[in-house]
Amino acid sequence: MNSIPPAENLGIPVDIAAVEKQLVTFWKSTGDTAAAVRACSCNLVSFARSGKEASQFLPVLARISEWHPSRSITAFVEPDEPLDPPDIHAWISAQCSVPLSGGPQVCCEAITIAARHRARRNLPNVILSLLVPDLPIYLYWRSFRIADRDLIQQLARFSRLLIVDSHQSREDPQNRLQLLQFLTERPGGNAMRDLNWSRITAWRDLIAQFFDSPGLSRYAHEVSEVEIIRNLDHPGSIPTRTLLLTGWLASSLGWRRISAERAGDRWSSVWKSRNREVRVNFTGILSEPGQVPGINSVTLRAGSRAEFVVSVEQGSHCISAVAAVEGSRLTHSVPEELLDESSLLIAELSQTGDDSVFRAALTEAYELEKAFSQNH
Amino acid sequence: MIIFGGSGDLTRRKLIPALYRLSKRRMIPAGFTIVGIARSPMDDGHYRELLRAWIDKDPESPSDPETWETFAQGIHYMSADYRNSSMYGELDKLISEKDAIRRTGGNRLYYLAIPPSDYAGIIRNLGANNMGGEHTGGAGWTRVIIEKPFGRDLQSAQDLNGVVSSVFSEDQIYRIDHYLGKETVQNILVFRFANGIFEPIWNRQFIDHVQITAAENIGVGSRGAYYEEAGALRDMVQNHVLQLLALVAMEPPPDFSPAAVRSEKAKVLRSVRSFTPEDARRLSVRAQYGPGFTGGKEAQGYLAERGVAPDSRTETYAAIKFNIDNWRWANVPFYVRTGKNLAKRVTEIAIVFQRTPHFIFRNAPRDQVESNVLAFRIQPDEGITLKITAKLPGQAMEMRPVNMDFRYGSTFGPHLAEAYERLLLDCMLGDPTLFNRIDSVEVAWSLIQPFLDTWEDDRSSPIPQYASGSWGPAEADELLASENRNWRLL
Numbered sequence: 001m002n003s004i005p006p007a008e009n010l011g012i013p014v015d016i017a018a019v020e021k022q023l024v025t026f027w028k029s030t031g032d033t034a035a036a037v038r039a040c041s042c043n044l045v046s047f048a049r050s051g052k053e054a055s056q057f058l059p060v061l062a063r064i065s066e067w068h069p070s071r072s073i074t075a076f077v078e079p080d081e082p083l084d085p086p087d088i089h090a091w092i093s094a095q096c097s098v099p100l101s102g103g104p105q106v107c108c109e110a111i112t113i114a115a116r117h118r119a120r121r122n123l124p125n126v127i128l129s130l131l132v133p134d135l136p137i138y139l140y141w142r143s144f145r146i147a148d149r150d151l152i153q154q155l156a157r158f159s160r161l162l163i164v165d166s167h168q169s170r171e172d173p174q175n176r177l178q179l180l181q182f183l184t185e186r187p188g189g190n191a192m193r194d195l196n197w198s199r200i201t202a203w204r205d206l207i208a209q210f211f212d213s214p215g216l217s218r219y220a221h222e223v224s225e226v227e228i229i230r231n232l233d234h235p236g237s238i239p240t241r242t243l244l245l246t247g248w249l250a251s252s253l254g255w256r257r258i259s260a261e262r263a264g265d266r267w268s269s270v271w272k273s274r275n276r277e278v279r280v281n282f283t284g285i286l287s288e289p290g291q292v293p294g295i296n297s298v299t300l301r302a303g304s305r306a307e308f309v310v311s312v313e314q315g316s317h318c319i320s321a322v323a324a325v326e327g328s329r330l331t332h333s334v335p336e337e338l339l340d341e342s343s344l345l346i347a348e349l350s351q352t353g354d355d356s357v358f359r360a361a362l363t364e365a366y367e368l369e370k371a372f373s374q375n376h
Numbered sequence: 377m378i379i380f381g382g383s384g385d386l387t388r389r390k391l392i393p394a395l396y397r398l399s400k401r402r403m404i405p406a407g408f409t410i411v412g413i414a415r416s417p418m419d420d421g422h423y424r425e426l427l428r429a430w431i432d433k434d435p436e437s438p439s440d441p442e443t444w445e446t447f448a449q450g451i452h453y454m455s456a457d458y459r460n461s462s463m464y465g466e467l468d469k470l471i472s473e474k475d476a477i478r479r480t481g482g483n484r485l486y487y488l489a490i491p492p493s494d495y496a497g498i499i500r501n502l503g504a505n506n507m508g509g510e511h512t513g514g515a516g517w518t519r520v521i522i523e524k525p526f527g528r529d530l531q532s533a534q535d536l537n538g539v540v541s542s543v544f545s546e547d548q549i550y551r552i553d554h555y556l557g558k559e560t561v562q563n564i565l566v567f568r569f570a571n572g573i574f575e576p577i578w579n580r581q582f583i584d585h586v587q588i589t590a591a592e593n594i595g596v597g598s599r600g601a602y603y604e605e606a607g608a609l610r611d612m613v614q615n616h617v618l619q620l621l622a623l624v625a626m627e628p629p630p631d632f633s634p635a636a637v638r639s640e641k642a643k644v645l646r647s648v649r650s651f652t653p654e655d656a657r658r659l660s661v662r663a664q665y666g667p668g669f670t671g672g673k674e675a676q677g678y679l680a681e682r683g684v685a686p687d688s689r690t691e692t693y694a695a696i697k698f699n700i701d702n703w704r705w706a707n708v709p710f711y712v713r714t715g716k717n718l719a720k721r722v723t724e725i726a727i728v729f730q731r732t733p734h735f736i737f738r739n740a741p742r743d744q745v746e747s748n749v750l751a752f753r754i755q756p757d758e759g760i761t762l763k764i765t766a767k768l769p770g771q772a773m774e775m776r777p778v779n780m781d782f783r784y785g786s787t788f789g790p791h792l793a794e795a796y797e798r799l800l801l802d803c804m805l806g807d808p809t810l811f812n813r814i815d816s817v818e819v820a821w822s823l824i825q826p827f828l829d830t831w832e833d834d835r836s837s838p839i840p841q842y843a844s845g846s847w848g849p850a851e852a853d854e855l856l857a858s859e860n861r862n863w864r865l866l
Contacts, residue, residue: 015672016672017671017672017673018672020756041776041778042776088669088672119669119674122668122669122674122845125668125669125670125719125843125844125845125846126669126845128719128720128845128846128847128865129593129670129719129720129845131865133722133751133761133864133865133866134749134751134761134763134777134779134864135777135778135779136776136777137865158865160744191741350768350770350772350774351772351774352741352744352774352776353740353741353743353744353774354741354743
């Protein structure tokens, strides 16, 4: 086999036909002894856009393996070079960590595979041949491309959970719309997640907790106005997190959309809730240099009697929740969670069942995005 | 040991390396003698060189000077056409000479490492020259090892047996199925009958179904012409797969004697429900591999292979649902599948247990809890795995399947005896436990005969195709999906 290692460090290049054999040799040579334990509780299959992205993903996998020891298989499609043959390359590496409780280090194996030309269509079967039997398969589609849809659909049939990150599609509204549509179709009929959904978990928790109190629960159905302020990394974008948050509010509170309008970086939508209308306004503010794009504040108003605000506290790395209800004021602050890719994936892999709340929010978010794109 | 087909593929890949290893491990005596018979003109010296080259290709046990020197002394060659009846007198004379020189006590073991179509001719010639009797060479024994396939359908198996049994008695005949010599296959019996905890749950009350998979990730290669005459059903199901089924499903024998074990195997095979032509159509799937990617390279479809007819209807994949009509296994389906150019090379038996009768974890997703599975991995990476469900650490009642593994390689070291070592030695020692008795062979043929007939008759519908490197055709998935089950993803 013609093996051309890319510039990126993806591990030890091996013959794709002998990956399992090479892994055995590899473990023998790198400490398959009492000092190291091979661990594997699941198969984590990921798709990257390029060799560079795949190599950047290896440290993420290392962190994940501390929580979810897995055989990771990361695949990417190499750019077509007309003179190169249609083939598949493979690399192997180990991810090791020392448990906090002490004892021997725990090691997992990472396989990276790259396909070129028409060999791309063989990727699903190559991946199937590398899975550890009997363990659940989790599929992480890191960067959505509609062109890869067929590959993912084939693998989703065998997977227990499909994870995507719509954040990666933020600069391409059409691509993002296709992603949301793809997710609403629920490929493989299995559970699915979007890392952007996890990025707003703290916001959802704090908003929901307002109405957990018996004295405040009735205000949930009296909300008449929602205002979401968000930092944008570029003008004109419609952040998925904002859409998902709106979709979550609508699906959780039983709203039905009446209209959606957009003007520059301001958008509004009107919903029907029981016997009243709810207006949801979005305001996008361009991020200043060094500022992380994300939701700034969410304000829910129930007429003039109650206002519920969740917002980022400037300079304190905290999110605070303030409920001002008929003269009384309740506050609650929580630290902002670490939301890097590995932390989000660790959380997703810890709860892999179907999330009907997410699915309902996603459906609303997709329909809202579609309405915005039609009305723009 | 007289090897018909002394320069053939089986002799090169399996027999000679196995015999050399046995010699190295001092399992065969100094006087052990090989007489290789083939048509190529060659003397003993050249034959020895050829054999040494074969042995040196064995990474586990290349030749060493000490072992080779004694091993080589017993190697002889006879250049002859075994189809020619006049050679047998000369062969008998040669064997007698070597017997006298090397003091083998008159023991003779004939090994038929030749195409099955030549079995009957050789046996007849051995009989005609009085070379098949139990004490042909004096006080010693005479045995014959016959490779599979033993016949190509029920009638031809019975015909062949008629020929063989006219020359040899049943206790001289060793019908070899190398799967039965594998450690893991033998371990099925130890696992079942030397552990007290499994027998009580080894029945219809606890087991939902059984899956047997014998998958290869290579195509027919240069054996296209042979395979055209065989197909997956004859090549794998009639022998290997049904033997595995018998070992899993048989009742405990009274002891580990050859007669007791082989009688129980035959008994359970007789309990397998026979198929009407309609059953054969409904409960089976056949398919051919198409182009794809497997074993690390692009693969062409079966119809494009050398030696394969462009309109061939020979199956390279077969999946069948068997039922066993006895008290232990009533209503427990045994799904078997075998094929070439599949995703992986793996042979395993999976015992899939019934789910819990009541699920108490209301806040946990029901679909996270899978059936317990006990999997015997026959090859590669031989071992046993028990899949159980465990709670994932954390606040939520999240569950995940985990494996408890026993691996021969990591428990007992990587050097397992090759199946042929075990079987050749058993034959020399006169232990036929791991060889197939004629009743098992015939009942196995009778079980698959309806498929052979139905598939032969059915020339109207196209044969399903599956991509090389996949796990087989969609029709096979549907065979299980229609009963709310899935093939295991191995």
